[in-house]
Amino acid sequence: MIIDCHGHYTTAPKALEAWRLKQIAAVNDGTTLPLVSELRISDDDIRETIEANQLRMMRERGHDLTVFSPRAIFMAHHVGDFGVSSTWAAICNEMCHRVSQLFPDNFVPAAMLPQSPGVDPATCIPELERCVREYGAVAVNLNPDPAGGFWNSPPLSDRHWYPLYEKLVEYDLPAMIHVSQSCNACFHTTGAHYLNGDTTAFMQCLDSDLFRDFPTLKFIIPHGGGAVPYHWGRFRGLAQALKKPLLEEHLLNNVFFDTCVYHQPGIDLLTKVIPIDNILFASEMIGAVRGIDPDTGYHFDDTRRYINAAEIEPEARFKIFEGNARRVYSRLDAHLKRQGR
């Protein structure tokens, strides 16, 4: 099986964006917020957007299954207050749930959280529980910077986040650490903020003993780990200077990297530097980089090609494509087994 652990519903029906824009306008103007019931999206609307986009490309590329979460840039936790984020998260999570119901062989949901700047992350627990129990969510996306490029929340190693981690551990639910839209003019969202978020999150883990407190907590650092694998020597050296254990022991029981690195040399480095057990196949396709690489004639985000071409053993390839995902996303594995897969 080929499991893509990082897909977002970037192609959701336009009505979803239109509703969100109404909500944002109401927040900005202080007028009445739109009702959830004003948003009407039919199963056919969903089928169309998926069949013409994600599913078509999954078939072309031979991906079997995508862990599917709401569009990252649209999480925009900085908008409004907790109530606004809650309503928006509930809507987006329901959309991904519906996709997974309509295409049960191809999509499994992961949840966004109703984070809001300055609000206790424990407030996200009810939505998290709802998504696990009602929707069968197999993971969550956790935004380390709900302010959107202003980075005024405590680091991920702070006790601020612990109530959420306790729930993640209880459900054995991995968290992909994924920022959202940047509101800071310094940071281009997909060209700087995403990668910075990845590097920052990893270093927050390194410079702490978070996983001593939560030995079974699992973080996926997306976009190939930001700058981390390229600077693996730097991070090994920093761990040494900070008198931390070797990274294998200190972080690699808990931290995993996806393969959203959009060229062959990047994937070659990733698979050479990071232990294979810590690499999860992903493309984030129909995402940040949708074009065709003129050098190869294939989509930049067609990461399966790079994994196929990497100089690794078949067993390593199996782990990256399927084995590791089943291990890290234990609820996904259970779900697949219930489906007889």
Added chain:
Amino acid sequence: MIIDCHGHYTTAPKALEAWRLKQIAAVNDGTTLPLVSELRISDDDIRETIEANQLRMMRERGHDLTVFSPRAIFMAHHVGDFGVSSTWAAICNEMCHRVSQLFPDNFVPAAMLPQSPGVDPATCIPELERCVREYGAVAVNLNPDPAGGFWNSPPLSDRHWYPLYEKLVEYDLPAMIHVSQSCNACFHTTGAHYLNGDTTAFMQCLDSDLFRDFPTLKFIIPHGGGAVPYHWGRFRGLAQALKKPLLEEHLLNNVFFDTCVYHQPGIDLLTKVIPIDNILFASEMIGAVRGIDPDTGYHFDDTRRYINAAEIEPEARFKIFEGNARRVYSRLDAHLKRQGR
């Protein structure tokens, strides 16, 4: 020749730090600032710190020359106001000047700028001119985030910075884009903020037409370009999506990457992905990562070994070690020629 384009005076005599701590305390307490004349550092003090540290290691590693600037983490432009930064920059620049006078064969100065959050960068021009004219500075370090992790200055592509660029162009002086200490608990200074600064600066250039306005402006992105070479496919794809020219044309006449990447696979990727003409040898030694890699038995920051072991032609190695630095740092080349080198 082996030219290390990225060295800081991290080992300056303790009296320098003591003076700075007095200055910071006075800023915090609103008391009288210390006088510059209170700081007394003899030539012997300088000789000792250099001979026992940078020069010793340069000899061990076979580096001939270091472009030497004040300690990056100590620039701390967020401290106090423009006056405070000015005094501090003048002191630090003089220190590097004195190093270059005492060891003219081995060190050439680069200047830090007296930046201050919210202050017009044009105010840095007098110090820049002084360092070029009186000290023979061959480059400057430009901090894109003088607030120290709060990123509230405009992006480097903004006209805010143009007066400074005009002066850089006039002197044909390259700028290394280098952040300083992070005051934001989210960002570990050397493990996150530095790399994020590099990635952010590159993307600010990519998402603009800065080099159409300044076709001869030259930026060095340190620390191997942050996350950029590892994600070169992503950046090529983003340039395409943003309808920019190919990166070679759009940025690579103006943007250069140093080799401060502290393991072999990182340097292998850098030299494979980035055109050789855009790579400048550097180690930032006695810097962020001072330890010995237990896997190799050599210092993590002994980057010369990685360049030597990279699968590149001798001509490429010459360019990385010397040729490119002479081209990018034209004042360094002129200086060396005056020395008969």
